[in-house]
Amino acid sequence: MVSAWADSGPEAAEKTTANVSPIPRPARPSYVPPHMRNRDSQTQMAVSNPIHPNPSNSNQTYRNPNPNPAPIPSPNLSSAWVSNPRVGSLSRTGSWAAESEKSFGWSAEKNPNSNPNPRGWGNPGRQRNPPAAEPNPFAEEGSKLNSTLFDQENTGINFEAYEDIPVETSGENVPPPVNTFAEIDLGDALNLNIRRCKYVKPTPVQRYAIPISLAGRDLMACAQTGSGKTAAFCFPIIAAIMRSNVPSRPRSGRSSFPLALILSPTRELSMQIYEEAKKFAFQSGIKVVVVYGGAPISQQLRELERGVDILVATPGRLSDLLERRRVSLSMVKHLALDEADRMLDMGFEPQIRKIVETMDMPPAGKRQTLLFSATFPREIQRLASDFLSSYVFLAVGRVGSSTDLIVQRVEFVLNEEKRSHLMDLLHGQRASGAHGKHALTLVFVETKKGADSLEYWLCSNGFPATTIHGDRSQQEREQALRSFKSGVTPILVATDVAARGLDIPHVAHVVNFDLPNDIDDYVHRIGRTGRAGNSGLATAFFNDSNISIARPLAELMQESNQDVPTWLQKYASSTRSSYGGGGGRNRRSGGNRFGGRDYRRDGGRGSSDRYGGGGRYGGVQGNVVSSYGSPAGYGAYSNPGYASAWD
């Protein structure tokens, strides 16, 4: 379980801070101190406010599964693949991957004009704007795969770790899980794209969530970080749109009428979901558009005008577009909230409620609603049930899952010693070299100011760092992320803006320089490493100002088979029991094996219980099953190509 480089950790920890004096080195020439950075002003956009006509035919039959989906020209290998559930035993380096890509004929695929769009983007019956050549979203992936660097460092998905993963479903008539993608009718185009993504078999959350969603059910899914959630909600949405009769969308005004809406709490996460969704929807005729703040709206408006089927958005920019009547939600048949617990917490909930309940979106029951997160506090579940109709609750357990692959360490570090202690860790990493050239370190701090100041200090001390937080311009944020991912600045100092969902390959080490107050935030932060079944290291600096998280942290570490320092246990037991009622902020799910538990079950506990109990629905049926019961089609193999598509 412990990887080679993780073993080098303790050596670094043994160094004393006293031995290290910051080595004054000139800042890298490219570094610009925070106060010197100019915040670029946004392009002003003339606001037009066309009156939004009521779409006359929005009462289309909901979900009309068409047994004869519109034929989509597809390369000839797809059907062969669909009928072969045993691809799981093939190695990426084997002939399968190499040969199949050749025979797909990439150059031909780049010309979508040979693929008359059967969906009618935005303006049915008429293709006002023939689509420009659809760029191949797999191009970058392909070049990455050919890199020996990545081949060396990526060990591929560790499916063995998922063999015994506990899965809990509850709700009425829960559709059964599948073992392979081939068992589900996702359509030729999507099947082909799944293959291009090098996904060989579904992850646990996908095995359960896809059949449930495909059956048209609402879903609240709780699955560990890095477990393939994006695909779990994108696949069924794409498949459903493909097999439905696309309702004709009004041509009036300048509104666009997406069929699916995917909301996420940060701009970068929306961007990431968009990039993934574009791959899945490649050459399916389904148009994906992303909108978020901080970027010029004019370009986004143009994209929308060209038609949109799946809209990925952050709440603020979407609200803006809704007020401008440039987007109508009246045709939305699928609503997905990623990081749903964050979307429904105090800061976001009113905004989300406004979008979902007071605009023109069909109500729960007339649309499908999919909620995904790694964490689902009980009170958020209760809020969320307002948006759901007869939903299935799905929890994929933590044991044997990716958080188990993260080695978690907690060190007692006083505030004034944090910087030098971080320096020790970084020096140790650098000296051992065991992390490899592409090993990245993500450092979480509490405040935006703190992020700037730590970044400056690191740079001044010879550690190439950059920072991402909400006070930086969107350009700067995206640049920082690129620079981090590419290894130009292998240290990224971040606020919680980077805590959730971001899939950054090769993050070997997550440092909680400042611990969060909420254990769920901790779970999401450390989930930036140890992805796709790879191992990772998470180090937290703890001191007296973190007492409130001591107990849930100790419990979490215990649940994931980590060594809990004795001193931390003392802190934990010195705080009031979280089970005594009241003060349930940091309550986890009562020590069970899941990241969350259906609040409709397990009635009878106090109402302050955070993750379970006191449900207003009595007697919801539940099943606990082992996810990977059937070994069919699962062979040991390694595939370096999976990591980035896993979440």
Next chain:
DNA sequence: AAAAAAC
């Protein structure tokens, strides 16, 4: 108390 999210 902080962070995120529109102009």
